[in-house]
Amino acid sequence: MTIFQGIFLGILQGVAEFLPISSSGHLAIVQRLFNLEEIPLLFDIFLHLATLGAVVLFFWKKIWSLLCVFGRWLCRRSKPEDSAALGTILALVLGTAVTGVFGLVLSDLIPDLPIKIVCCGFIVTALLLIFSGWLERRRVAKKNIDMQGEAESSQLSVKPLQGLLIGFAQGIGVLPGISRSGSTIAGALLCGVNRSTAGEFSFLLSIPAILGAFLLEVKDIGQMGGTVGVIPLVAGCIAAFISGFFALALLMKIIRKGKLEWFAAYLIPVGILGIILL
Numbered sequence: 001m002t003i004f005q006g007i008f009l010g011i012l013q014g015v016a017e018f019l020p021i022s023s024s025g026h027l028a029i030v031q032r033l034f035n036l037e038e039i040p041l042l043f044d045i046f047l048h049l050a051t052l053g054a055v056v057l058f059f060w061k062k063i064w065s066l067l068c069v070f071g072r073w074l075c076r077r078s079k080p081e082d083s084a085a086l087g088t089i090l091a092l093v094l095g096t097a098v099t100g101v102f103g104l105v106l107s108d109l110i111p112d113l114p115i116k117i118v119c120c121g122f123i124v125t126a127l128l129l130i131f132s133g134w135l136e137r138r139r140v141a142k143k144n145i146d147m148q149g150e151a152e153s154s155q156l157s158v159k160p161l162q163g164l165l166i167g168f169a170q171g172i173g174v175l176p177g178i179s180r181s182g183s184t185i186a187g188a189l190l191c192g193v194n195r196s197t198a199g200e201f202s203f204l205l206s207i208p209a210i211l212g213a214f215l216l217e218v219k220d221i222g223q224m225g226g227t228v229g230v231i232p233l234v235a236g237c238i239a240a241f242i243s244g245f246f247a248l249a250l251l252m253k254i255i256r257k258g259k260l261e262w263f264a265a266y267l268i269p270v271g272i273l274g275i276i277l278l
Contacts, residue, residue, distance in 0.1 A: 001043075006232030010239030013047040014054070017240075018203075018247040020129060020182025020263050025118045028176050032115055032278060043233060045214050050237035052210045054244035055203045058252075062156055062200060063207075084157040088201070091163020096208040098164060102171025103213070113176055119274030121177020126264035126271070132186035133261045139192065158201050162191040170205055177271075180206065182263070185255065199255040203248070 012030060016023035027044070056063060069085040072078050078086065158166070169187025173180030181202055188198035254260060 001229065001232045003232050003235050006236035007239045009043075010047055010050065010236035011243045013044075013236075014051055014240040014243030014245075015247045017048070017051045018054075018181055018244055018251050020125060020179040020185065020251075020260060021267060022121060022125060022173075022177050022179040022182070025121055025177035025179075028115060028118050029274060029278070043236070045210075046233060046237055047240045048210045049214055050240035051244035052207060053241050054248055055207060058245060058248050059200060059203060062204065066156075066204075087160060088156055088158045088163075090160045091158040091166070091201070092205060092208070093163075094160055095163040095167025095170065095205050096212075098167030099170045099174075099205070099209050100212060102168075103174050103209070106171075106174050115278045116275050118177035119271045119278065121175055122267040122271030122274070125177070125179045125182045126267035128186040129182055129260045129267075130264050132189040133258060136189040136195070137258065156197055156200055156204075158188070158193060158197060162188070162193060163201075163205075165191050166193075166201065166205065170202075170209065180209075181251070182260075185260065195255050195258055196252075199252050 009027065009030075012026055013023050016026045066085055066089055069078070069082045070089055072082060073086060166184055166187045170180060170184040172178055173183040184202040184205060185198050188201055189195070193201065254262065
């Protein structure tokens with residue numbers, strides 16, 4: 001793998017990992033179009049770790065707040081105002097457990113998926129974004145909620161049952177073509193979570209999922225060393241971190257405006273063209 005390929009794949013991973021367009025699906029298509037050799041699995045995992053760094057940097061205040069609440073709970077010094085955060089922590093644990101089950105069950109199926117099925121996943125993601133956005137607007141209108149005020153709420157509060165269902169949605173996002181961020185954000189909106197919280201919870205939920213995938217695949221580090229040089233790997237990770245951070249900042253603005261359907265205008269044509277041409 002060349003340095004240019006490493007940077008290109010890093011930028012693609014960083015942008016597509018956060019924007020709801022499926023990074024794994026786009027990597028599969030790029031690999032097919034440009035006749036790239038199979039991307040080593042651990043290289044892909046390291047790119048995910050780079051984007052994970054972008055998540056931690058972007059949401060460090062939320063993460064620190066949850067860690068403080070969890071620490072007080074362990075020391076049995078919880079405050080009354082910690083109840084919502086403790087519920088969110090439990091929701092993260094339950095969502096991670098469900099995602100882990102999906103990952104173990106589907107991991108053997110992912111490499112064998114035909115490219116046309118991957119392209120169908122783009123269309124499924126688009127439909128999820130359209131339907132969840134429509135349902136969320138109906139919910140807001142029915143309750144006569146100030147949409148701007150709700151979107152800017154600073155409290156991260158997700159119920160355990162909602163976390164379980166959102167974890168189910170993230171598990172589906174394991175499949176190439178189904179966007180992880182798109183499916184989890186859509187799942188959160190369908191569960192009644194407000195826009196801003198849906199985006200934040202989706203990316204916080206990605207942290208244990210990415211770390212878990214890394215730990216499962218770290219045994220292949222010797223195999224990766226023979227096919228990917230250190231310089232392309234480092235260049236790809238830096239590119240993924242920088243592009244991921246800015247893509248995440250852009251997506252959070254789009255989420256707060258309730259405009260996730262914009263991505264459907266891209267995903268549906270790409271999915272249809274892929275089915276026809278690939």
